[in-house]
Amino acid sequence: MIVDGRILREDFVPSEVVHRHDEVNLLSETLEPLVSGGRPEPSFLFGPTGVGKTCIARYTLGQLREQVPKVRIAYVNCWQEYTRFRVLYGVLEAVDRAIDVHRTTPKDELFQRLAGCDEQPIVVILDEVDQLEGTAALYDLHRLPHVSLVLIANREDELFASFDDRVRSRLRAGTRVRFDRYGTDELVAILRERTAKALEPNVVTDAQLERIADAASGDARVGIGVLRSAARRAERERCETITDEVLEAAIPDARTEIRQKTVDGLIEHQRVLYDVIADAGEIEPGALYEEYERRVDAPKSNRTLRNYLTKMVHYDLIAAVGERGGRTYRLVDGEDA
DNA sequence: GGTCCACAGGAACGGATGGAGT
DNA sequence: ACTCCATCCGTTCCTGTGGACC
Numbered sequence: 001m002i003v004d005g006r007i008l009r010e011d012f013v014p015s016e017v018v019h020r021h022d023e024v025n026l027l028s029e030t031l032e033p034l035v036s037g038g039r040p041e042p043s044f045l046f047g048p049t050g051v052g053k054t055c056i057a058r059y060t061l062g063q064l065r066e067q068v069p070k071v072r073i074a075y076v077n078c079w080q081e082y083t084r085f086r087v088l089y090g091v092l093e094a095v096d097r098a099i100d101v102h103r104t105t106p107k108d109e110l111f112q113r114l115a116g117c118d119e120q121p122i123v124v125i126l127d128e129v130d131q132l133e134g135t136a137a138l139y140d141l142h143r144l145p146h147v148s149l150v151l152i153a154n155r156e157d158e159l160f161a162s163f164d165d166r167v168r169s170r171l172r173a174g175t176r177v178r179f180d181r182y183g184t185d186e187l188v189a190i191l192r193e194r195t196a197k198a199l200e201p202n203v204v205t206d207a208q209l210e211r212i213a214d215a216a217s218g219d220a221r222v223g224i225g226v227l228r229s230a231a232r233r234a235e236r237e238r239c240e241t242i243t244d245e246v247l248e249a250a251i252p253d254a255r256t257e258i259r260q261k262t263v264d265g266l267i268e269h270q271r272v273l274y275d276v277i278a279d280a281g282e283i284e285p286g287a288l289y290e291e292y293e294r295r296v297d298a299p300k301s302n303r304t305l306r307n308y309l310t311k312m313v314h315y316d317l318i319a320a321v322g323e324r325g326g327r328t329y330r331l332v333d334g335e336d337a
Numbered sequence: 338g339g340t341c342c343a344c345a346g347g348a349a350c351g352g353a354t355g356g357a358g359t
Numbered sequence: 360a361c362t363c364c365a366t367c368c369g370t371t372c373c374t375g376t377g378g379a380c381c
Binding site for chain 2 (some may be wrong): 285286302305306307310320323327
C-alpha cells in the first residue's frame with residue numbers, strides 16, 4: 001500500500017509545487033539580491049496553519065541554493081526553539097559552527113561566533129516566529145549583514161504587536177507574502193500529487209480525496225495527516241485499497257493525533273490542569289485553581305499555575321476567553337476560526 | 338465617584354542542574 | 360573532586376486593571 005512513507009510526512013518538501021506559484025515567485029524575487037551578492041530585505045510569510053508557508057519557504061530556498069550553492073540555509077522552528085540562545089544555536093548548527101557550544105556558553109559568544117562566519121551569506125528561516133520569547137534573537141540576526149531573514153507567522157498584526165519598537169521599525173520594510181486557505185480543489189490536487197508518489201496506484205479514489213480535502217477544511221497538514229493515517233490503517237487491516245470505512249475512521253485520528261502529541265508532552269501538574277478544564281468544559285480561574293489543589297498532593301503556587309496556563313495557551317491546547325476580569329479557560333475546539 | 342477583590346503577568350530571587358576548567 | 364558559571368524552574372512580591380458593590 002505505502003510505497004514511500006516519507007512523502008506523507010509533515011516536513012516533506014515536494015520537488016514541484018502544485019499551487020502557490022505566485023507566492024514562490026514573490027519570495028524568490030525578494031531573495032534575488034543574493035544571486036548578485038547583495039542582501040535581500042527580510043521577507044514575511046503570513047497565513048493560517050496548513051497552507052504551505054513552511055513548505056514554500058523550504059522549496060524556494062532549495063531552488064535558490066541550486067542557483068547560488070554557497071548560500072547557507074538555517075531553518076529554526078521557534079515553537080521549540082523560542083529563546084535567544086536556542087535560536088542562535090540553531091543557526092550556528094546549520095552552518096556547522098555549533099561544535100563545543102553548550103548550555104553554559106554565554107549568548108554573546110554565540111552571537112560573536114555567528115558574526116564571525118560571514119564568508120558565506122546565510123538565510124535564516126524562522127518558522128512560527130510569533131512564538132519567540134522576546135525579540136533579542138531577531139535583533140541579533142538582523143544586525144548581521146550576511147544574514148537574511150525569512151519569517152513565518154500566522155497573523156501580521158499579532159506578530160508586529162509582539163515586537164518592540166526597535167525591531168518593529170527595522171523590519172517594517174520587509175516583503176509580505178500572504179497565503180490563503182486552500183480551496184477543496186487545490187487541496188485535492190495536492191493530495192493527488194502526494195498519493196501518486198507515496199501510495200500504490202488506485203488505492204484511493206478521487207471521491208475519497210475530495211472527502212479528505214473537505215474534512216481538512218483547507219488545511220493541508222490535516223489533509224495529509226488523514227491520508228497518512230488512512231493508508232496505515234488500511235495496511236494494518238490488510239486491505240487492498242483504502243475503504244470508506246477506513247477513511248472515516250482515519251479522519252478523527254488525524255485531528256487528535258496532533259493534539260495528543262502535545263498533551264503527552266505536558267508535565268503532571270499541567271496535565272491535571274488540562275484535565276480539570278476538559279472535565280469542566282469551561283471554568284473560571286478561581287474554580288480551576290481550587291479544583292487543581294484538590295486533585296494534587298503537593299500543589300504548585302498559583303503563580304506557577306498561571307505560567308503553566310500561558311504555556312498551554314501557547315501550545316494551543318487551551319484557550320483563555322476574555323482578557324482580564326471574567327476570564328474563563330476552555331479547551332481549544334478542533335475547528336479553528 | 339471610591340473601595341475592595343480577583344486575577345494577570347512582570348521582576349527579582351534562590352535552589353537545582355550540569356558542563357568546563359582546575 | 361571541586362568550584363565556577365549560566366540557565367532553568369518555581370517561588371515570592373508587586374503592580375495594574377477590570378468588575379462588583381457601596
